Amino acid sequence: MENTRQIGVQNKQSGRIYGGESAEERLARQRRQFLDAGLELFGTVGYRATTVRMLCKQAGLTDRYFYKTFTDTEDLLAAVYTESLDQIQTEVITAINASANEQLANGAIDAGLEAFFTAFENARVARVCWLEVLGVSPRIDELYTKRIEQFADLLLDLGKSMLPDWRLPEEETRITGLALIGAISQSALHWLLEDYRSSRSTLISANGRLIRGLINTLPQGV
Amino acid sequence: MENTRQIGVQNKQSGRIYGGESAEERLARQRRQFLDAGLELFGTVGYRATTVRMLCKQAGLTDRYFYKTFTDTEDLLAAVYTESLDQIQTEVITAINASANEQLANGAIDAGLEAFFTAFENARVARVCWLEVLGVSPRIDELYTKRIEQFADLLLDLGKSMLPDWRLPEEETRITGLALIGAISQSALHWLLEDYRSSRSTLISANGRLIRGLINTLPQGV
DNA sequence: TACTTCTGATGGCGCTTGTCGTCAAATACT
DNA sequence: AGTATTTGACGACAAGCGCCATCAGAAGTA
Numbered sequence: 001m002e003n004t005r006q007i008g009v010q011n012k013q014s015g016r017i018y019g020g021e022s023a024e025e026r027l028a029r030q031r032r033q034f035l036d037a038g039l040e041l042f043g044t045v046g047y048r049a050t051t052v053r054m055l056c057k058q059a060g061l062t063d064r065y066f067y068k069t070f071t072d073t074e075d076l077l078a079a080v081y082t083e084s085l086d087q088i089q090t091e092v093i094t095a096i097n098a099s100a101n102e103q104l105a106n107g108a109i110d111a112g113l114e115a116f117f118t119a120f121e122n123a124r125v126a127r128v129c130w131l132e133v134l135g136v137s138p139r140i141d142e143l144y145t146k147r148i149e150q151f152a153d154l155l156l157d158l159g160k161s162m163l164p165d166w167r168l169p170e171e172e173t174r175i176t177g178l179a180l181i182g183a184i185s186q187s188a189l190h191w192l193l194e195d196y197r198s199s200r201s202t203l204i205s206a207n208g209r210l211i212r213g214l215i216n217t218l219p220q221g222v
Numbered sequence: 223m224e225n226t227r228q229i230g231v232q233n234k235q236s237g238r239i240y241g242g243e244s245a246e247e248r249l250a251r252q253r254r255q256f257l258d259a260g261l262e263l264f265g266t267v268g269y270r271a272t273t274v275r276m277l278c279k280q281a282g283l284t285d286r287y288f289y290k291t292f293t294d295t296e297d298l299l300a301a302v303y304t305e306s307l308d309q310i311q312t313e314v315i316t317a318i319n320a321s322a323n324e325q326l327a328n329g330a331i332d333a334g335l336e337a338f339f340t341a342f343e344n345a346r347v348a349r350v351c352w353l354e355v356l357g358v359s360p361r362i363d364e365l366y367t368k369r370i371e372q373f374a375d376l377l378l379d380l381g382k383s384m385l386p387d388w389r390l391p392e393e394e395t396r397i398t399g400l401a402l403i404g405a406i407s408q409s410a411l412h413w414l415l416e417d418y419r420s421s422r423s424t425l426i427s428a429n430g431r432l433i434r435g436l437i438n439t440l441p442q443g444v
Numbered sequence: 445t446a447c448t449t450c451t452g453a454t455g456g457c458g459c460t461t462g463t464c465g466t467c468a469a470a471t472a473c474t
Numbered sequence: 475a476g477t478a479t480t481t482g483a484c485g486a487c488a489a490g491c492g493c494c495a496t497c498a499g500a501a502g503t504a
């Protein structure tokens with residue numbers, strides 16, 4: 001009874017080459033195709049109007065491969081959102097670091113804002129990150145919350161490093177960071193919804209003013 | 223063949239009394255029941271998970287009456303959103319006016335913020351206004367955009383009335399107002415998503431600081 | 445009392461969705 | 475060449491949806 005299994009032993013995780021790709025390469029490529037399809041469809045027709053069939057057609061694959069990598073369209077949405085924000089966050093950090101060595105807070109602020117708004121000039125990315133991701137499910141809501149908090153922390157760390165004696169209470173600091181992210185993201189959202197009517201420099205200027213204004217109100221210990 | 227129609231002539235808009243209510247009263251009551259059901263369901267299970275059947279069950283009415291007043295669940299969502307924001311806006315304006323006669327900007331700011339965050343302590347209202355309304359359709363997006371701009375205008379009008387010589391360019395003024403609304407609304411959204419963990423006074427303090435900081439950065443002409 | 449309007453309950457129709465199964469062709473291994 | 479695996483196309487299924495029709499009974503009207 002057990003020796004019958006010996007026949008089928010090697011077909012378990014054979015993962016042979018097909019079309020010049022290994023099993024892992026195929027899986028990775030399929031995943032990428034679905035991620036691209038997700039960004040395209042979620043960012044244009046929207047998440048709730050996107051079906052598995054549409055995603056497969058856009059990706060040029062069949063549903064079998066969709067379910068091999070993702071459990072749900074919600075699962076794919078989370079992956080697309082995470083990837084987009086990962087990249088943007090990296091770009092913002094890079095931009096800040098590149099200009100922060102001058103020890104000039106203003107330069108770092110503007111550089112960060114510039115990188116941020118430049119990234120969201122991609123309407124699909126903007127739509128997914130600010131419009132489609134909200135109110136989908138508790139799981140996605142939590143993902144969103146954590147990501148926003150992450151961004152707020154990034155901003156606050158930058159601020160604290162530049163203002164050595166930070167005197168605001170912990171809780172108010174947290175809320176202030178979130179509020180700032182809210183200001184920046186609402187700007188980006190309206191930019192998108194108004195078809196990028198305003199210029200990027202105006203957004204940077206307005207939000208930079210907000211940030212600098214905040215810094216001035218901080219209780220100074222010096 | 224035509225005289226048969228004469229019999230049914232008066233049944234066109236008879237609108238007689240039923241259950242002690244006139245036709246208009248019945249329609250108004252049904253509308254109210256659906257509005258309440260909409261706020262309840264959109265604010266708990268969410269808009270995309272809410273069906274016509276659920277709404278009718280919650281309202282205690284049948285679908286015939288739903289379609290008599292609304293064309294769509296989207297139509298109902300727009301009505302619920304509009305009604306909620308109308309009320310909140312009124313409360314905020316009232317609060318500001320009640321404390322503005324003291325000519326103290328700080329008092330008006332805090333009073334407005336207080337009214338705002340108090341209103342959004344209702345989780346259903348908060349969820350509908352900040353979570354469910356986004357990314358539904360172009361029509362709802364536009365409604366949202368207009369409402370946010372309205373709020374921003376309210377804020378800017380208050381600011382301009384208190385700072386007589388406003389020197390910021392028009393476009394940057396607009397963006398700044400939107401950014402401020404974004405800061406306040408993001409605070410409210412996170413407040414909701416974190417189950418109202420922080421205290422209301424902390425939110426007021428953090429956002430008040432942001433507004434006062436902004437005012438200080440404005441180019442003063444005096 | 446007869447007649448009309450209004451209401452609530454129920455069922456059904458057409459459509460779309462997620463999901464799974466089948467099957468022939470393409471590709472790789474031995 | 476022969477076998478095993480991978481792929482794409484296609485179809486089918488149950489479930490849920492918006493929406494509409496029917497029908498008996500309640501509420502008003504004459």
